[in-house]
Amino acid sequence: MTMGLTAEMLARIQFAFTVSFHFIFPALSIGTASYLAVLNGLWLWKRDRAYLKLFEYWKTIFAITFGMGVVSGIVMSYQFGTNWSEFSDKAGAVIGPLMGYEVLTAFFLEAGFLGIALFGRKRVGEPLHMVAVVAVAVGTLISATWITSANSWMHTPAGFSVDSNGNFVPEDWWAIIFNPSFPYRLTHTVLAAFLTTAFAVGAVGAWHLLHDRTNRQARIMFSMAMWMAAVVTPIQIFVGDQHGLNTLEYQPQKIAAMEGHYESHPNGAPLILFGIPNEDEQRIDFAIEIPKLSSLILKHDLNAPLQGLEDFPEDERPPVLIPFFTFRIMVAIGFLMLGIGMWSLWARYRKTLYEDRWLHRAALAMGPSGFIAVLAGWYTTEIGRQPYTIYGLMRTSDSLSPVDAPAVGASLVAFVIVYFLVFGAGVFYLFRLFRRVPILEEDHELDRGPHRAAGINPGPAQEEPIRAGGSSSGD
16 A cells, blocks of 8 residues: 555655645635626626626635635645644644634635625625625635745744754744745735636636627636736746745755756856756756756846755755656746737737637636646645755654554545545536536526516427527537
């Protein structure tokens, strides 16, 4: 069952597996909550029923992703006690309150207003319903803030002391919360959630436009998503660059692993576009590189020196293979998102945004891109932190609970089976919801005509309404 893996490696795999499942749901729910607030605000402002239709369409999707995110997050948190009790014991005085604040502020806010946001429009009135929708959106952002702060502290610890028993004792909560990497990580994470949602919404809109380009709700979905892609993607690329500079300052080993720099470069480091890391020989095989460009990007100087992994003790070097590839996957997806955004601007300028079927197909193919990018980014930053849980202070091997490999392996197998069954069913249902045409139930009655609404069975010729501009399949 353990396949020769140690308890530490199995525990790491288990945590990575559960976090990967968990991360994809907040990545969508954070952005969707804000999207719902925007749609509801547009409905109240313009009184255009198209926005109300879209709100009702996406609120069900949000409810399911929110629920699956909560459940998967609870399961994940238990592992701090089962697999990582030494870490919890030593760092609990810092990490525990940050996780507790997330529950006391964000989760209580979300849970308190979620029912009103989903079901209370007619019961509490439009103004209070809007307050509830905004409260849920704010709650998701507060949740991201506390969780990102806790994770960032593990990368750039600050505001603490270590007592005689090796416990981390908080000394300055402002320094703990606003640790050096926190602003960059929070901004990068929230923008990633917005882009993940934008491309999911854009893919759904593109799907329906490919089937019926006259569907107004699909047009609005697609247009809003493409605006987000065009405006936010360049900002995200800039923020990612700033995050990289911060990482270079505080975690230079991670940058060396991401860049594939086994050797130091005193006179300018090349940017390795692609290659295959060779851990045995400490080099990148089949490397395709641009001379000195890495130094220009990271230090804004073509000839600036950059450290390689050889400058650090061997037992402090992170693995290269996974961060090297996941970093490139994340960056490549970022530039693909930028390309889609620019393409949409060109189509908008030519007034073909709703007729450009190749753009729609490209947007549909990019639907999962945000999820892949956030997972790739998470693997890059977390595996690049190794061999530490608290960077430079507490090793992963010292954070493990006193558990045997077979016990961890058995629970990992159980997690894999249950997660794929439960969350697989949830994701399948989400795709069923995505395929629904975004109209309200009362609009179905209008589409069916007065005969069916009155309970009269129409003849075959009346079964399908004739759409303006062509068939229901859209060319």
